[in-house]
Amino acid sequence: MSLIEFDKVSFGYEQTPILKDLTLSVQTNSFWAIIGPNGSGKSTFLSLLSGHIKPQQGVVCVDQQVVTTLNTSQRAQKISLVRQEFIPVFGYSVFETVMMARYVRQSKRLFENAADREAVRAALEATDTLNFAERPLGHLSGGERQRVFIARALAQETPILLLDEPTSHLDLKHQIKIFDLLKQMQIQQGKTILLVTHDINLAVQYCDRVLLLGSDEAFFEGPPEQVLDSGRVESIFGVQGYQGRIQEEKFFVPLGQFSKDRPE
Amino acid sequence: MPTLLLAVILCGCAKEPEPSQPQADTQMRIISMAPNLTEILFVLGVDDEIVGVTKYSTYPPQAKEITSIGTFWQPDIEAVLMCKPTLVLTLGFEQQTTLAHRLEKIGCETQSLDIESISGLYEALSVIGSKVNKSEQAQKLVSAIQNKQKELTDRYASSDKIKVLWVVQRQPLRVAGTKTFANELIEIAGGINAISDTINVYPPIGNEEFIGSMPDVIIEPSMDSEQIQTQKATAREFYQRFSVVPAVANDRIYVIDGDLASRLGPRLAEAMQKVADCLRPEGEE
Amino acid sequence: MTLTPQKLVLRSILAGVVLLGVMAACVWIGSQDVSLADVLKGPGVEGSPNIQYIIFMQERLPRICLAAIVGAALACAGVVFQAILRNPLADPYILGVSSGAGLGSIVAVLFSGTVIYGRIAGHFSWIAEATGMSSLMIMAFVGAMLTVWLVWVIGRVTGRTHVTGLLLAGVVVNAFFSALIMFLLSIARARQLQSTMFWLMGHMMLPENPLMVWFSGGVVLLGIVCLLMLGNSLNILSFGSDDAQSLGVPVKRTCFLAFGCAALITSVAVSLSGLIGFVGLVVPHAVRLVVGPDHRLLIPLSAIAGASFLVVADTIARVIIAPAILPVGVITALVGGPFFLILLIRYTKNIQWGPA
Numbered sequence: 001m002s003l004i005e006f007d008k009v010s011f012g013y014e015q016t017p018i019l020k021d022l023t024l025s026v027q028t029n030s031f032w033a034i035i036g037p038n039g040s041g042k043s044t045f046l047s048l049l050s051g052h053i054k055p056q057q058g059v060v061c062v063d064q065q066v067v068t069t070l071n072t073s074q075r076a077q078k079i080s081l082v083r084q085e086f087i088p089v090f091g092y093s094v095f096e097t098v099m100m101a102r103y104v105r106q107s108k109r110l111f112e113n114a115a116d117r118e119a120v121r122a123a124l125e126a127t128d129t130l131n132f133a134e135r136p137l138g139h140l141s142g143g144e145r146q147r148v149f150i151a152r153a154l155a156q157e158t159p160i161l162l163l164d165e166p167t168s169h170l171d172l173k174h175q176i177k178i179f180d181l182l183k184q185m186q187i188q189q190g191k192t193i194l195l196v197t198h199d200i201n202l203a204v205q206y207c208d209r210v211l212l213l214g215s216d217e218a219f220f221e222g223p224p225e226q227v228l229d230s231g232r233v234e235s236i237f238g239v240q241g242y243q244g245r246i247q248e249e250k251f252f253v254p255l256g257q258f259s260k261d262r263p264e
Numbered sequence: 265m266p267t268l269l270l271a272v273i274l275c276g277c278a279k280e281p282e283p284s285q286p287q288a289d290t291q292m293r294i295i296s297m298a299p300n301l302t303e304i305l306f307v308l309g310v311d312d313e314i315v316g317v318t319k320y321s322t323y324p325p326q327a328k329e330i331t332s333i334g335t336f337w338q339p340d341i342e343a344v345l346m347c348k349p350t351l352v353l354t355l356g357f358e359q360q361t362t363l364a365h366r367l368e369k370i371g372c373e374t375q376s377l378d379i380e381s382i383s384g385l386y387e388a389l390s391v392i393g394s395k396v397n398k399s400e401q402a403q404k405l406v407s408a409i410q411n412k413q414k415e416l417t418d419r420y421a422s423s424d425k426i427k428v429l430w431v432v433q434r435q436p437l438r439v440a441g442t443k444t445f446a447n448e449l450i451e452i453a454g455g456i457n458a459i460s461d462t463i464n465v466y467p468p469i470g471n472e473e474f475i476g477s478m479p480d481v482i483i484e485p486s487m488d489s490e491q492i493q494t495q496k497a498t499a500r501e502f503y504q505r506f507s508v509v510p511a512v513a514n515d516r517i518y519v520i521d522g523d524l525a526s527r528l529g530p531r532l533a534e535a536m537q538k539v540a541d542c543l544r545p546e547g548e549e
Numbered sequence: 550m551t552l553t554p555q556k557l558v559l560r561s562i563l564a565g566v567v568l569l570g571v572m573a574a575c576v577w578i579g580s581q582d583v584s585l586a587d588v589l590k591g592p593g594v595e596g597s598p599n600i601q602y603i604i605f606m607q608e609r610l611p612r613i614c615l616a617a618i619v620g621a622a623l624a625c626a627g628v629v630f631q632a633i634l635r636n637p638l639a640d641p642y643i644l645g646v647s648s649g650a651g652l653g654s655i656v657a658v659l660f661s662g663t664v665i666y667g668r669i670a671g672h673f674s675w676i677a678e679a680t681g682m683s684s685l686m687i688m689a690f691v692g693a694m695l696t697v698w699l700v701w702v703i704g705r706v707t708g709r710t711h712v713t714g715l716l717l718a719g720v721v722v723n724a725f726f727s728a729l730i731m732f733l734l735s736i737a738r739a740r741q742l743q744s745t746m747f748w749l750m751g752h753m754m755l756p757e758n759p760l761m762v763w764f765s766g767g768v769v770l771l772g773i774v775c776l777l778m779l780g781n782s783l784n785i786l787s788f789g790s791d792d793a794q795s796l797g798v799p800v801k802r803t804c805f806l807a808f809g810c811a812a813l814i815t816s817v818a819v820s821l822s823g824l825i826g827f828v829g830l831v832v833p834h835a836v837r838l839v840v841g842p843d844h845r846l847l848i849p850l851s852a853i854a855g856a857s858f859l860v861v862a863d864t865i866a867r868v869i870i871a872p873a874i875l876p877v878g879v880i881t882a883l884v885g886g887p888f889f890l891i892l893l894i895r896y897t898k899n900i901q902w903g904p905a
Contacts, residue, residue, distance in 0.1 A: 050795060
């Protein structure tokens with residue numbers, strides 16, 4: 001039984017349709033990558049899924065319930081969202097930041113209890129950020145901060161985790177670290193993860209399924225290999241590419257005007 | 265008494281024969297930039313040579329007929345020029361000095377007067393008197409007022425000083441300080457300002473200071489000459505919270521005509537008497 | 550690590566004790582000499598009342614309480630506006646309260662003689678009589694609340710995000726109302742002008758009816774408690790409304806409540822005291838630099854700190870050129886400005902205002 005269902009979902013602004021008749025099912029405990037050129041609707045997809053915006057046609061269901069019929073609190077108990085890290089205006093510490101995820105579990109309580117503190121501690125440990133629990137966010141590096149935001153999503157204890165390009169501006173080491181962390185969360189904690197990313201190769205390495213969105217309303221979803229083999233990546237991105245394989249891992253390299261291996 | 269004096273002076277002016285030799289400019293065209301200057305010009309008998317006055321020059325009533333050239337804190341230079349003045353009388357503060365400078369540049373004669381105190385008034389009267397060729401009348405007026413001042417000062421020289429608060433504004437509570445001409449009026453009438461020296465000329469004071477000063481008499485110059493009775497009624501209500509103070513306990517709150525009391529002008533003698541009457545009603549010593 | 554109820558209560562009590570100490574000290578300072586011995590002698594008899602007693606009970610004590618109430622309201626509102634707008638430079642007046650209150654008060658002063666105003670005011674004279682507040686105060690309150698409502702409505706319609714909408718609306722309304730104020734001031738008689746200018750600079754006026762001091766205090770206290778309950782939500786809101794929403798905070802409702810409470814207590818403060826600047830801007834920062842950004846601690850402690858600050862400032866304003874008084878806003882600006890600068894320099898290494 002699928003956890004998330006998109007049923008003929010359409011959405012657009014003014015004259016520009018972004019998504020049309022999008023239909024897919026996300027199984028529990030799967031790890032999806034959402035890939036596509038800018039403007040293809042990746043962020044819109046996440047917003048529809050989290051209930052931020054309403055589809056103009058069609059229905060988005062989470063756990064057999066239409067997302068837009070849930071109130072803010074109910075949604076926050078099912079879905080957590082990680083965006084690109086930033087430094088907040090006021091100097092909250094790592095611990096305080098992650099503790100904010102417990103709001104939805106606290107109902108009307110003004111103060112956190114032992115269970116909350118334990119959840120935060122566990123989340124910090126899982127993301128390897130426990131060492132700087134007392135430091136203000138502004139004192140961390142980008143990669144460390146991104147892990148803190150992921151820790152916050154972890155502490156929210158939701159079955160579904162959405163991420164919007166969490167690694168685009170991080171260096172290689174931190175990118176891999178975060179993908180490893182997410183995979184761990186899928187395996188060890190049974191989370192369902194949907195990740196918008198520009199990095200095709202990492203997506204292919206780590207994810208079970210890929211959703212490829214095109215600039216028109218086209219979309220294609222399937223296992224990563226199938227998506228790569230179909231040739232759609234080249235056509236949707238408008239690039240020429242080279243597909244290769246190292247033992248188990250498939251990879252894709254786009255070729256530009258000055259690439260040495262570009263076919264004539 | 266003072267009105268009689270004024271009448272005598274005015275009659276004196278009327279009896280004055282017109283000068284037989286015409287002067288270089290036949291008629292003066294005078295503009296007055298303040299209500300008290302207007303009053304002075306009328307008293308000196310040159311009212312038919314006035315071509316422009318400020319908006320609130322309401323005394324004497326004939327002054328209201330004259331063209332208005334703006335208010336004394338916001339004069340309208342265009343209106344002033346339209347009147348083609350030969351002489352413009354101004355007071356000494358910012359907006360008017362700027363106006364005066366500009367008029368001087370165009371070649372119009374201006375006379376700036378500093379009327380901040382009673383002695384300043386005497387001096388101004390002499391200066392204006394000589395400017396409009398009415399020095400004698402001016403001198404008569406000065407003498408009349410000086411006589412009145414001496415009369416009152418002598419009468420109350422040995423009496424107990426009565427503490428007076430001269431309230432110019434209720435919210436915030438603001439009184440005339442020791443450096444004002446209102447203070448001079450109080451002292452001439454045998455009183456003393458209930459407030460001690462302050463940096464401000466018209467200091468705002470708090471309720472605490474009001475009570476602490478324990479005035480025997482409160483004098484309020486009215487905002488509007490027509491509203492004296494209304495102001496009296498609201499005054500009684502307003503000062504209720506200070507009922508511990510002798511002025512309120514004994515109902516010694518007086519509202520006097522603001523145009524008379526707040527203007528340093530020819531009716532000063534009348535103003536002095538009025539204040540004296542407030543301090544000692546029915547001529548008590 | 551994080552805040553416990555015990556920590557909050559303990560620190561609040563400590564701060565409260567300091568406030569009481571400050572109030573107890575300042576109540577004996579003033580332009581008139583009033584000592585404890587004087588006051589203990591009692592009110593005196595019919596013919597010879599005890600002046601010191603009357604000054605103390607009728608003027609000094611209520612004034613100190615009023616200063617505390619206004620200071621608490623302004624500081625607390627400052628904290629909340631800074632959180633909602635995610636802007637460290639926000640103060641309680643930023644969204645129209647100042648120009649609204651100013652406009653209301655000027656209308657009250659300028660038109661109090663006219664017939665139309667008299668007719669309208671006549672309908673509401675029972676309010677003035679019941680509360681013992683002057684028309685200036687009532688109009689200031691009405692002006693502030695109406696303007697805030699206007700800003701809220703405009704803000705909802707414009708702007709891509711809620712916060713941008715509010716800020717834009719606030720700027721526009723402030724600019725327009727300020728222009729109106731300038732116009733009215735220019736046609737005013739010199740005397741009326743002085744009265745309004747002084748009040749605008751921040752001058753605490755005691756209402757005729759002493760019950761109003763209690764009532765205002767009650768309203769402000771209620772507002773502060775409501776805002777304290779929103780403390781958690783405000784913490785999260787300061788991360789951005791998108792973040793807050795995905796964490797389960799009902800953003801619109803929280804903003805509305807917080808905004809409404811903060812605007813209410815600010816309007817009460819302004820109606821009693823004119824526009825006193827710096828309290829709502831400086832005190833939240835000073836307290837934040839000491840106890841951190843958690844609003845559950847920040848709100849009560851800023852209220853108490855603001856109260857102390859204003860009590861001291863008001864006392865100085867009334868003593869420094871005695872027997873004349875200065876508008877208290879002058880003192881808060883003179884003291885608040887450099888104080889803020891020093892704090893900022895000393896602690897700036899701990900704070901990051903934006904992206905590095």
